[in-house]
Amino acid sequence: VFEGSLEEGAGVLLYTDGLVERRGLPLGDGLERLREAVGSAPHEAGALCDHVLAEVLPDGPPGDDVALLALCNAPIGGPRLHLSLPADPDELSVIRHTLEHWLESANVAERDAYRITLATNEACMNAIEHGHGRTLFEVDAAISDDAVDVTVRDQGRWRAPRAPSAAGRGLDMMRELMDAVEVTPADDGTLVRMRRSVQRGSPT
Amino acid sequence: LIRLAELDVGDPADVRVAHLRGELDLSNTADIADALAIAAEQSELGLVVDMTLLRHIDSAGVRLLFDLRRRLGRHRQHLALAVPPDSRIREVLEMAAVHQTVPVTASVGEAVDAVRAAAS
Numbered sequence: 001v002f003e004g005s006l007e008e009g010a011g012v013l014l015y016t017d018g019l020v021e022r023r024g025l026p027l028g029d030g031l032e033r034l035r036e037a038v039g040s041a042p043h044e045a046g047a048l049c050d051h052v053l054a055e056v057l058p059d060g061p062p063g064d065d066v067a068l069l070a071l072c073n074a075p076i077g078g079p080r081l082h083l084s085l086p087a088d089p090d091e092l093s094v095i096r097h098t099l100e101h102w103l104e105s106a107n108v109a110e111r112d113a114y115r116i117t118l119a120t121n122e123a124c125m126n127a128i129e130h131g132h133g134r135t136l137f138e139v140d141a142a143i144s145d146d147a148v149d150v151t152v153r154d155q156g157r158w159r160a161p162r163a164p165s166a167a168g169r170g171l172d173m174m175r176e177l178m179d180a181v182e183v184t185p186a187d188d189g190t191l192v193r194m195r196r197s198v199q200r201g202s203p204t
Numbered sequence: 205l206i207r208l209a210e211l212d213v214g215d216p217a218d219v220r221v222a223h224l225r226g227e228l229d230l231s232n233t234a235d236i237a238d239a240l241a242i243a244a245e246q247s248e249l250g251l252v253v254d255m256t257l258l259r260h261i262d263s264a265g266v267r268l269l270f271d272l273r274r275r276l277g278r279h280r281q282h283l284a285l286a287v288p289p290d291s292r293i294r295e296v297l298e299m300a301a302v303h304q305t306v307p308v309t310a311s312v313g314e315a316v317d318a319v320r321a322a323a324s
Contacts (some may be wrong), residue, residue: 089231093208096227096260114292121262125230169300170263176299 006073011048013038013071018064019056030056045070077105081141087128087154095124095139106143112198116141119177120150122170123192127154130190147179147197155189208232209258213243219319220247221312225257228265237268241275249323250282252315261293266300273306282322284308284315 006012020030037055041048049068057066081102085091096117103113120139127137137154174181174194184191209226222243228236244251251272255261273283284307287294297308307318 089229092229092231093227093260096229114295118262118296121229125262125264128230169266173263173296173299 006071008073008075009043011043011045011070011072013048013052014069016065016067018062018066019052019068021064022062043072043074045072048072076102079106079143081139083139084136085139087130087135087137089125089128092121092124092128096121099139099141102141103143103148107201108143108148109199109201112148112196115177116148116150116194116196116198119174119181119194119196120152122174122177123150123152123194125170126192127152127190130154143198145200147195150194152192152194153189209236211236211239213239216246218248219250219252219316220244221252221254221316223254223257225259227260228258228268229260229262230264233264233268237271240268240272244272244276244279244281247281250276250284250319252284252286252312252319254286254312254315255291255293256286256288256312258287258291258293261296263300266296266302269302269306282319284318284322286310286312286315 015034020034021027022030033056034052037052038048040055041051048070052068053066076098081099083095083098085095099117099120100113103116108116120141124137124139135155137152140151140153142149171181171183174192178194178196180193180195182193184193207226209224209228209232212223212225214221214223220243222240224236240251240253253269253272269283269285276283285297285302287297287308287310289310294308297303302308307315307322309315309318
């Protein structure tokens with residue numbers, strides 16, 4: 001077992017030998033071809049795999065099966081954040097940490113960032129409880145000069161709260177933490193839109 | 205694997221202290237609730253949950269606290285929380301009005317006193 005941390009922007013590509021081994025060609029040639037393909041590839045996991053396959057195996061798969069696994073530590077920043085995640089409670093801490101990191105990189109005041117993260121966590125908890133682990137849900141966040149908008153979209157329908165103390169408390173918290181909260185139920189899922197005005201420091 | 209939350213339960217005593225650290229959310233509330241219920245069984249007067257090093261709590265954690273209070277109440281035991289004044293989780297507890305039913309004190313010592321006072 002190897003444990004390490006990936007620097008921001010770095011990645012790991014795992015592949016089966018069918019990608020680089022060719023009958024009648026030295027292994028070094030195949031590896032060199034792979035290195036060149038990775039060097040010119042985009043820094044997003046899916047696009048990277050497509051690019052590597054197109055460069056290294058232009059004629060499609062060889063006799064052997066080929067499996068590629070790409071892992072990218074994409075930098076978090078910019079005016080928008082998009083997450084698409086399985087409806088699993090283990091994802092909640094991933095969402096909180098990613099969102100806090102993003103808000104911090106946008107110089108949002110700590111107190112505002114904490115409240116936005118808490119409200120998003122509550123909305124995601126509802127999305128997860130409706131999804132039962134089978135579906136994906138999406139979190140989108142956007143920042144302007146003085147406000148942050150967050151939307152959480154799931155594929156389930158919010159039922160009436162089991163008890164006023166359960167989902168109802170989460171919704172009350174969201175309303176208290178944000179300036180505006182709007183819940184839109186639809187046949188194909190539930191959409192939560194939230195907004196909070198924020199104070200932003202100057203970039204460091 | 206790094207656990208999101210850790211629970212260290214102090215020795216059995218008249219008031220047992222459970223130190224909760226890390227992040228409490230929907231992914232671990234069930235396990236933590238079970239561990240706290242077991243800890244309370246070996247305590248005479250009740251339980252103190254020390255949240256000094258807890259970095260996150262949300263509505264799932266608040267639900268756990270209210271359930272725990274009810275559970276202890278059935279055994280004539282009492283619950284108190286230790287949360288430092290500068291802890292950022294205080295805001296969540298205040299929003300949910302936890303202090304109206306469970307004493308929220310600044311230190312473990314005060315929380316233990318609160319349980320003893322409630323039991324006397």
